[in-house]
Amino acid sequence: MSFLRKMFGGGVDETDPRRFLIETMLAAMGADGDITEDELATLDRTLAENELFRELTSDARGRLIDIAADAIGDAGGGMARLEAIANGLNGRMHQQLAYAMACEICVADGQLPESEIRFLDGLQAALRLDDETAKDIFDGVRSDSGLQTVEERAEHMRELMPRFVDCMALMAAADGEIHDEELVGVRAVLGSIPDMAVLSSDELNDAIVAAFERVGDVDLPEAIAEAAKVISNPTDRYWTTVYMMIICLADGKADWREVAFLGTTRDAFGLDDELMDHAMRAASHFPATELGGPLP
Numbered sequence: 001m002s003f004l005r006k007m008f009g010g011g012v013d014e015t016d017p018r019r020f021l022i023e024t025m026l027a028a029m030g031a032d033g034d035i036t037e038d039e040l041a042t043l044d045r046t047l048a049e050n051e052l053f054r055e056l057t058s059d060a061r062g063r064l065i066d067i068a069a070d071a072i073g074d075a076g077g078g079m080a081r082l083e084a085i086a087n088g089l090n091g092r093m094h095q096q097l098a099y100a101m102a103c104e105i106c107v108a109d110g111q112l113p114e115s116e117i118r119f120l121d122g123l124q125a126a127l128r129l130d131d132e133t134a135k136d137i138f139d140g141v142r143s144d145s146g147l148q149t150v151e152e153r154a155e156h157m158r159e160l161m162p163r164f165v166d167c168m169a170l171m172a173a174a175d176g177e178i179h180d181e182e183l184v185g186v187r188a189v190l191g192s193i194p195d196m197a198v199l200s201s202d203e204l205n206d207a208i209v210a211a212f213e214r215v216g217d218v219d220l221p222e223a224i225a226e227a228a229k230v231i232s233n234p235t236d237r238y239w240t241t242v243y244m245m246i247i248c249l250a251d252g253k254a255d256w257r258e259v260a261f262l263g264t265t266r267d268a269f270g271l272d273d274e275l276m277d278h279a280m281r282a283a284s285h286f287p288a289t290e291l292g293g294p295l296p
Contacts, residue, residue: 019064019067097150099134
């Protein structure tokens, strides 16, 4: 089973992330005020052939289109929906897919007017994609391999995921207490993060156990500085911070030592306050799970 099928289920409702992918494509279509036959053909082909949508009935696809179109209409246009789209696509790979699909729509007719450039720039900013990532995706789309590029990035993320889990374990240890029960709680939090679907259940469990074994007596500032040497890409660092903040928020309690460690992480990763604020907002969209509590 591909990482895409692991991330996306078959149900259809207003929280289905596929709705936001469709909304991104519809918004891209309307960016220049002129919906072309080529753009419509690209949308139809994506819904008919892409494995995210292929399993859906025509009625289900129609419902997702209606939900997306209504949201754009109520907001007064696609540009006004960019932040909502970004919030609806919490997973990093969800967001890269959205950008790739928007690029496919914009280049479908062989033209890229200023209005579409502004739309893609706005979408990139809302999704917090760094220039290198956005350029790679756009170039891949232009060479008819946009989604393949996203697949390749998923493999990169799978390789780095154990390091992400290490940082989450450091976050769990920041308050000076580590209990066996926290393994259960962290596993529950990780299970609610779509990006973690790039690891199998066994791989994820092994990564959690190994991370907690390593975190025992480490110096936290030194450990996060070492992690920064491996997690060097700005986008990787941003999402690592989001994952850590999810752990910080999971038990619904505020501990000054955790807050201090987030400051250490900010300095080690070279993030500014604006990015930290955005990361905290992204983390807050994930359902809280009390550490040591039952699996969802």
